[in-house]
Amino acid sequence: MSIIELNDVSKIYGFGDATTVALEEVNLSIDENEFIAIMGPSGSGKSTLMNVIGLLDRPTYGKYMLSKRSVDKIRTNRRAKIRRDTIGFVFQSFNLLPRLTVIENVALPLAYKGVSLRLRTKLAENMLERVGMDDKKYFYPNQLSSGQIQCVAIARALINSPKIIIADEPTGNLDTTSSRLIMELFSDIHKTGSTVLLVTHNPEITRYASRVVYMRDGSVVLDEKSAIGDIAETAKKTIYKKRPKKTIDDDLAGISAIMNFIPQKSPNKKQTTKKKTKTTKLGKNKIKRKK
């Protein structure tokens, strides 16, 4: 059952001679509980597509059906409410409000919904626990590392239990370890039944996706199914460095296979590694398993 359906959607910026075609007759149908990675070079219209799907932008032409309902002619305020209730955004630059604490940031979408302060705080605490950030709830964003900030941003995107999570290069500003943690979070979200749309430049990320959409010059050029745990076939071609051989262990680890490709840190740095991985449930499991 398709939750998102785009029919000949075009987006054109500017007027007269100075027009830019950001999206050109994009047709895309996304089913519930898909994990879609969107790849493509800069300027290929990935972000515009995300903005259109996320109801931040209106297509110039074409039809957009969200949950089988046309949302093209809906007024701005109504769109804001749909956005609030059904879509969660995660950005490359995190976009937490610097003047609010972690828990206030997470609870903000609930505030706009009109949820009482007490319930809001409780829900936000639960959500922070889920992403492993409950011990940092009274911190301000500038007191956290970028990986932690992204965890908080994901918690904020999830707080309204949205059907769709839109992530625009969520790991773009993160180091490999944090990227892995964040991707595991997305994988968890996907498992709980949400539809995840994720823009990325990194072929490794396509391991988590069930489907990869390639874009170029505003059009979808390729749409391929991909097994979770494997790098998508086309994406593989963009990897230049030689990859280590796959072992049986990797298959067993499933979606966590990517972890094995990351070299272990030297023993004297182990302390810091522990601290970082401790913050998520998954990290804890990993440490236990090693012992």
Added chain:
Amino acid sequence: MNIPYRDDIFLAIRTIRKTKMRSFLTVLGIIIGIVSVVTIVSIAKGIETQVSNQINSIGKNLIVIRPGRINQNNSNSLINSLNTLSNANSSSSLSQADLNSVASTGSIAESSAINVVNGTIKTNQGSFSESVLGTSNQFPSVINQQLAYGEYFNSSSTDIYQAVIGQNLAYNLFGERIPLGQSFTFHGQTFIVRGIFNKFNAAPLSITADYNNSIFIPYYTAEALTNSTAPINEILAKANTNNNIEGIVKTINKNLLTLHGDQQDFTVLQQSQSLAITTSVLNSITYLIAIVAGISLLVGGVGIMNVTLVSITERTKEIGIRKSIGATNYQILIQFLIESSVLSLFGGLLGVILSFLVDYIIGATTSLTPLINLPILVIAFLLSLTVGIVFGSLPAFKAARKDPILALRYE
């Protein structure tokens, strides 16, 4: 429509606390505006209270006959009020005959003319020019005022060169608190101080002389000193009843008209009316000045608008983020309106605190007793709130209408 009002208010307060200096400078205009308006209105309020105290202490049955014609019609309009003042100060048309006529009117228990003698007073402390008033021996009871020390002169006394002084003069003229028996020279005669009045409930800016700074001498002495040329400033008459004062006023007016050959060159008033005129003049002036002072509130409002506009540009990204997580335009609008309102209310609060201080200083250094009461505080509160909303609305509308995508991209 769900609006996190409370969060917005707390956030706005937190912002002010974090950026104290900036917030203070932003609301400086509001502070100055509120201080000026509150101070001026509170001074007027204080005077009004003093006047009504004076009416109460004198008694409602006091009738005042003044020279000149006071137009009481349309006394609400400012121009007329100002004319009233100048008329009241015109030279006297009252005479001894008028006094006799008033005194012989039925229902009048006691009466006293007041005439003003100009001249210089010499004491052992130096020379002074204070107002010297000739009054009859009934004067204290006519105006309902007790003497603090000594006694008022009586008509049977053979010594006509005696005086009673207002409380403020005791120390000024003689350098001591109770200068009974002290003497001063006036028009070549030596006067002995026989009594000192209690402090009068003086109303500032009132037409009557400031009794606390006056010297009272017997009426016949004043006549003698000036060969009966001293103008009669006013005639005070006290009715023996509190009822139908207006009827008595009419009777006196009629009698005096006959004496003056049908010329209405005098005015007969109840004391309360006479004070009411003072108050209405004062009110007109006060509210005019208050409006002028309120202009500085406009300047303050523009200051707030300016800073809010800058802050909205600074916080474009924040607006984009808020919209992306589901804030409606209306919610953004309310957020910024609340922010500017809290800011200007903060200015109003500082302004009110400062005006208490200013009023205290005014009260301590002048004879005015400014009065800040609840209505004034409510006015100050509403004024600053209005300024915040009016001048915050343009930036808030601008913020609400920002395109979320452009706003998100803003660095």
